[in-house]
Each structure stands twice: as C-alpha cells, then as structure tokens.
Amino acid sequence: MPLAFLTADRAFDQADDVALPYDDRDQWRRPYRPGPWRVGAAALLLLLASYMLLAAMIIALADGPSSGAVCAGGALLVIVAALRLLRVGTWVSARGVRRVGFFTTRTAPWAEVTAVRTTQQPVRWLGLPRTVQGQAVVLVQGVGKPLTDPLMTSHNADFLGRPEAFDRAADTVEAWADEYRSGR
Template identity: 65%
Template sequence: MPLPFLTADRAFDASAEDVALPFDDHDSWRRPYRLGPWRVAAAATLLLLASFVLLAAMIISFAGSLSGATLCFVVAAVAIAAALRLLRAGAWVSRHGVRRVGFFRTTTVRWNSVASLSTVQQPVKWLGLPRTVQGQALIVRRTGGGQPTPLLTDHNADFLARTEAFDRAADTLEAWGAEYRAG
C-alpha cells in the first residue's frame, strides 16, 4: 500500500536532476523534503506502543473481558492515528498554494494571497515544545497583512541538527512560490 505522505521530493535523490520543481503533476500536494529522524522516531515509538496495546487487547479478550479489550483496541487505534498524523505534519506545496499541516490543524494559503516567502532569524520552538531557541524559520507573509506564519523551522522534528536539509527545503518552497506567485 503506497503511503504518499512518506514520499520525498525526488529532487534530493542522487539520480535526480538539479531542478526546483521536478514533478510533472503539480496539482498534487507534495512535501518538498524528507521526513526528519525525530519525527520518524516519535511515530515509530507510538506504533510500537500500539502494538503492545494490541497484544494486551488480544490477551484480555481471550481472558473473557470484552470491555477491557475494547478499551485497549480504542487506545491502540488512537495511538496509530496519532502516529499517522505526526507523519503527515509539515509543509506541503502544489500549484494551488502552500499548506502547513499541524497535528491538530491544517492551514492552506493560496499562491495569489502570498506576498512573500522568506527565511528569517527569530526565536523558534524547539521540537514544537514551548521552549524557544534562536533559529531560522521560513515565513509566509500574506498580501492582506497580518501575522507572518512560520512554515518550517530549523529546530522542528524534520530539521533539528540538519541545517543543509532546512536550507534545501526552504529554497525549494521559495522556488515553488516564485513559480506560482508570478503566474
């Protein structure tokens, strides 16, 4: 079963050409970077926990307590859904705009309402936690003004200790913006 949220932009493969927009189909939503090890490790830990809870549910159901087994199945389903949502989180682009997928909320900004995409130095959250550190963020500024929205930071689960990957992802998102804001 293909999992499209795990596929990375082939522009970063060794065999790909050095182009910013390597896909023929620009209507599909794509993540222009690979998942980071922190995000993958957190999702793997959640899936491991879910497997243990499912094993416990099986043992409890064989023991005859269906209410306890049902509760374990529900907890495992929530853990699996949380792991999948964690893997889906990040910045996505298409011909239609740029999308920031969070754990609980998704925000889409159409290209015609994007004033600029730029990388700035500012305090950023460390792994999404309340603690902030000085770092870089790719900011989306909308044409109507308002608060700039950070799409990516160099201290999130995808780019912690991977500054080159952050720079490539920011450049790719800026290239998508330059291509479709002009058109």
C-alpha cells in the same frame, strides 16, 4: 511498494538544475523528507500501539470482549496519532502552500501570498515552549503581516540537526512561491 515520502529527496538529487522537479504539480507534496525525530516518535507510538493490541487480545481472552475492545480502541487512537504525526509539515502544490499541524491545517492560495522568506528569529525547539535562535520560513499574506506560525523552522522535528535539509526545503518552498506568485 513505493513510499511517497522518500521520493522528495531523490527527485532533487536527480534534478539539481530544476527547482520544481515534479511532473504533477497539482498534487500536494512535502518538499522534504520527514526528519528522524518525527519518524522516531511515530515509530515509538506504533510500538506502544502493538503492545496495546497484544494487551487487548489478552484482556479479551481473560476478562471479556468488551474490556479488550476498550484497549483495542485506545491502540487505534495511538495508531491514528502516529500517522497524523507523520503528516505534519509544509505541503506545496500549484494551488498554494499548506501548513499541516497535528490538530489544524491551514492552506494559503498562491494568489493571497505576498512573500515567502527565510528569517533569523527565535524558534521553538521541537515544538516545545523553549525557544532558541534559529531560522524560520515565514509566509506573508496580504498587507505584509506574517502568519503567526512559521511554515518551517530549523529546530523542528524535521530539521533539527539537519541544516542542509532545512536550507534545501526552504529554497524549494521559496521557488514554488516565486513560480506561482509570478503567474498572477
């Protein structure tokens, strides 16, 4: 079974001279692999869900189906949270750039994007309130006011400890912006 999130880096490894190595550019794509912190957190959530499902089965056999169903419903919520955690990140297509958060998703069409640039600024460490000095890819729309949240940071769950991956992903998002903003 092909795993879509593994094809992003392979496409760039095979086509170093092409900035946008995708055939179907209308499909939303993440231009980088999910980081080890994000994948590890999702794996731990799925492990917790498997224990919750086992507990649901034991509770359903010992106490009753309604109690087991409540526990299975909780496990289902944990599985949905793990899958949503894996979807979080920056996605690009020919239509625009999309920042997917855990609870919200914001899409900016390329026609409204003024600039996409990498800046040095204080960024949140793994999404926690603590800030450290790092790099952020900032999307500027309209009159030059950047969005409140950066598209990506060098210290989020995808790029912490992987500066080369951040540089490659930032260059890719900027290349998508340059190509599709110039088409206006």
